[in-house]
Amino acid sequence: MAIEGPFWRAIAVFRVASLVYAVVLLAQHRGYAEPVLGWLVILVMALWTAGATVAYAAESLRRWPLLSADLAVTLACLLASPYVQGTLQTATGTMPVPATWMAAPVLAWAVRHGRRAGTLAAAVVAAGDIWSRSGADEASVLINETVLLLMAGWLVGHVARLAKQAEERMQRAAEMEAAQRERERLARDIHDSVLQVLALVHRRGRELGGEAGELGRLAGEQEAALRELISIVPPAPSGTTDLRSLLARYGSSSVTVSAPATPLLLPAEAAASVAAAVGAALDNVRAHCGHDARAWVLAEFLDGAVTVTVRDEGPGIPQGRLEQAAADGRMGVARSIRGRMAELGGKVTIVSVPGQGTEVEITLPA
Structure with a gap:
């Protein structure tokens, strides 16, 4: 050496x-x-x-x-x-x-x-x-x-x-940085060419329907798979997990996952809980908006905290629906999302306007 x-x-x-x-x-x-x-x-x-x-x-x-x-x-x-x-x-x-x-x-x-x-x-x-x-x-x-x-x-x-x-x-840090730069370069090139074409085929296929619709669906699946492939992140230090790698699994033709280029490191258990809460929020989107409903997941690091936002364009949540669901024993939001974050010292904010979609914001101190 x-x-x-x-x-x-x-x-x-x-x-x-x-x-x-x-x-x-x-x-x-x-x-x-x-x-x-x-x-x-x-x-x-x-x-x-x-x-x-x-x-x-x-x-x-x-x-x-x-x-x-x-x-x-x-x-x-x-x-x-x-x-x-x-x-x-x-x-x-x-x-x-x-x-x-x-x-x-x-x-x-x-x-x-x-x-x-x-x-x-x-x-x-x-x-x-x-x-x-x-x-x-x-x-x-x-x-x-x-x-x-x-x-x-x-x-x-x-x-x-x-x-x-x-x-x-x-040396490992230099190799990881070089690999990350290369991934970003490939991601830019792929985004400017292949992904845009697949997205166009997916959108036009859904509009035309029939055989074109099936072709569009296949293009959407390939787009999602390719996005997940180029978003693979290097392994995190022992005892921690890069939240980006867990959230990338939710990417699909109907779910867009966006995350920063730098790692979002959290203790392994905390990262798993945040990812599970995001999964629960996406389950709610499919349950109440349909399996093909569009959803967006945005992860970022702001003011010493990791914030993950799940947004959809569904019908929204009527006033008092969450409280009524908890009273009826349906604890999807209360336990799967809010309960998980409360145990970790985080918080959950839900903003929903009827006819304009719902936004679930999960915040956890880094």
């Missing part, structure tokens, strides 16, 4: 800086009884620093063989330290030849495979460090170094994992 690049460059810089620090320590000849052997260890460290820097720069080589070799070389240099220190190993303040250089594989494991791998590598390096200083009376120093190694492995692994997850999410 591209996000790993800065991590590997930082580790390369750390290796070089730690190598310089180890050279300075050995050049002082403090605590090293066999400096010649120490310089041989430094040479191995220098060669591996150069090789590892080049190898880790290639993403295809960042695999277990390289990571294992990195850890093995570091342990070899670390375990050679007692022979370099010789009789001076017990001197106060003496450090192993790799000094801080030994933390490099811990960082590499953490960046590549996360917290657990980083912690495991830190434990292995810490065990080697403890063994190499078994003759020294520096228990507190060893404990501090071990804790620091373990913390570094865990923390760097955690940060690297978060960075990778952020990059994956950004």
